[in-house]
Amino acid sequence: MNTADEAEDVRTERHASWAELFFDLVVVAGVAALAHVLGSEPDAAALGLYTLLFLAFWLSWTTFMLYSNVAAGKTRVVRLMIGMFGLGVMVASVPGVAHSVLGHDGDTHPTIVFAIAYIATRVYGSRSWRRGEVLLDFPVVQYSAGLLPWIASIWVDGRWTLVLWAVGIALDLLLILAVSGDKLLKQAQAALTTRAGTRHGARPEGKLPVIHGVSVDPAHFSERLGLFMIIVLGESVVQVIGAAAEAHYDVGVLATGLASFVLLAGMFGLSVVFGYAGLPHLRAGRIPARAALGLHCLVTGVVATVAVSLSSVMKHGSDPLPGQGRWLLCGAVATYFALGVITGVASHSSDMQRTISRIITGIVVPLLLGLLAHGIGGRTLVACMALVVLAHLWFERRMAPAEGGA
Structure with missing residues (x-):
């Protein structure tokens, strides 16, 4: 068996780490907390809020899950722990968000806390990748365009909060469906070449910063x-x-x-x-x-x-x-x-x-x-x-x- 075959065998035999399992448990706790949203007689508003919050938890989990998948043995456990803390804040905010949005009690603090925790968690997770890596399979986890409406929602209340959250989630889902990792990689390489040439004049190609695509295990x-x-x-x-x-x-x-x-x-x-x-x-x-x-x-x-x-x-x-x-x-x-x-x-x-x-x-x-x-x-x-x-x-x-x- 040659070296390439041995490397492939090692890659195939890799399993989830204890830290990754710990991380998953916290995310699923958030999913379980969503029971507070639907209640015993769910209506369209409750189902819509349930969907938005579930997608927020799932996108946060996906960001860190794909990072640890690609990083493998180089995964930083401290980074996962910080992500878990952000998710924990989101989980703790769910009952308050449900009361604020569905109960119309006027207290906007839970929605603000949830939004800030979600934004911070997603941004921190998107910065986990090593410099020059572009994830070909699911590039949306490295970009934050869908977070802009969430940021704007901090300064509004009432139904507009949910509208902005829905727009942000929709942007992320659209990026998932429309953005090709290969195309994104070519654009990043072209932009880097252009920027390097503009700033420093013509350079030997070998001295340019390296941007390469990575795929999941x-x-x-x-x-x-x-x-x-x-x-x-x-x-x-x-x-x-x-x-x-x-x-x-x-x-x-x-x-x-x-x-x-x-x-x-x-x-x-x-x-x-x-x-x-x-x-x-x-x-x-x-x-x-x-x-x-x-x-x-x-x-x-x-x-x-x-x-x-x-x-x-x-x-x-x-x-x-x-x-x-x-x-x-x-x-x-x-x-x-x-x-x-x-x-x-x-x-x-x-x-x-x-x-x-x-x-x-x-x-x-x-x-x-x-x-x-x-x-x-x-x-x-x-x-x-x-x-x-x-x-x-x-x-x-x-x-x-x-x-x-x-």
């Missing part, structure tokens, strides 16, 4: 995405347990807890055991890292939403869920399976028959329940969702030997 990248999904699912179980501990204990609570656990454990099976990088039905190396990261954001957000719905069912007992709560649970489960259909088709792991069955059982059935199950108790609804997930698990397990043989 695929094995470490997929592991971090998978671990993040596992932690989100674990935190979801904790939320359900916490809600059950506050409810009056009876057989119904026990049955709801069992169905909730089956639902979340089934998502673990589909996303981790029969999936890849925390994404259901995905296969290794089938889609670009940027696409996997974007889908990961959606899937983890949906799983976190399911956890909030399950906790709400625990509180409502056998009573039917309010219309918004019912649609939140059914819509989240349907979205999870819709994203699974997308990853299955994109990674060519699904034939036509399997795709159609996933659409009918995973998307159509939950949506019909959301539309028609007005008088069905929340506990029955959770049991139906658990049966849907179990059916998918059974099908995946049944098809796994055939795929292995192929």
Whole structure:
């Protein structure tokens, strides 16, 4: 085996460090805190705020996750710790932001604190890269254009705060979709050459500062995405347990807890055991890292939403869920399976028959329940969702030997 092969083996065998896992736990704590936003009867405003705050946590996590992925053994643990502190401030501000924005209590301090912590965390994370490095897979984490509306939001209040936050997040998402890392690298190299020539006259090319592109370590990248999904699912179980501990204990609570656990454990099976990088039905190396990261954001957000719905069912007992709560649970489960259909088709792991069955059982059935199950108790609804997930698990397990043989 030559030196290049040995280096590749070392790269493939790299795993997430303890510091990286510690960092992930703090971010997921922020995701769990978002339960304060949706409450028991979520409306459009609550769902919009929930989405904005989740994306803020996810983009902050992505910035540091990709830094440690590329830096590998040169990752500075102190830098991760400082990032964790900023995220901790964001987490602590979530309940206050929810009361300020949704409760209209007039106290703007929590929103200001959250905005400043988010800006500082993102800027600090974007400065983690070594001089001359351009991340080809996800260049948005190195740039701060999307933070300008967040900075402006510090001096406004009311609805304009959320509008500016939404504009900032939208700018980042647009950069994710539109900006090519290769194109950005060429522009940076051209700009550096022009600037150097203007300031110092003609230089020998070898003396110019070096700008080069870097890419993620695929094995470490997929592991971090998978671990993040596992932690989100674990935190979801904790939320359900916490809600059950506050409810009056009876057989119904026990049955709801069992169905909730089956639902979340089934998502673990589909996303981790029969999936890849925390994404259901995905296969290794089938889609670009940027696409996997974007889908990961959606899937983890949906799983976190399911956890909030399950906790709400625990509180409502056998009573039917309010219309918004019912649609939140059914819509989240349907979205999870819709994203699974997308990853299955994109990674060519699904034939036509399997795709159609996933659409009918995973998307159509939950949506019909959301539309028609007005008088069905929340506990029955959770049991139906658990049966849907179990059916998918059974099908995946049944098809796994055939795929292995192929």
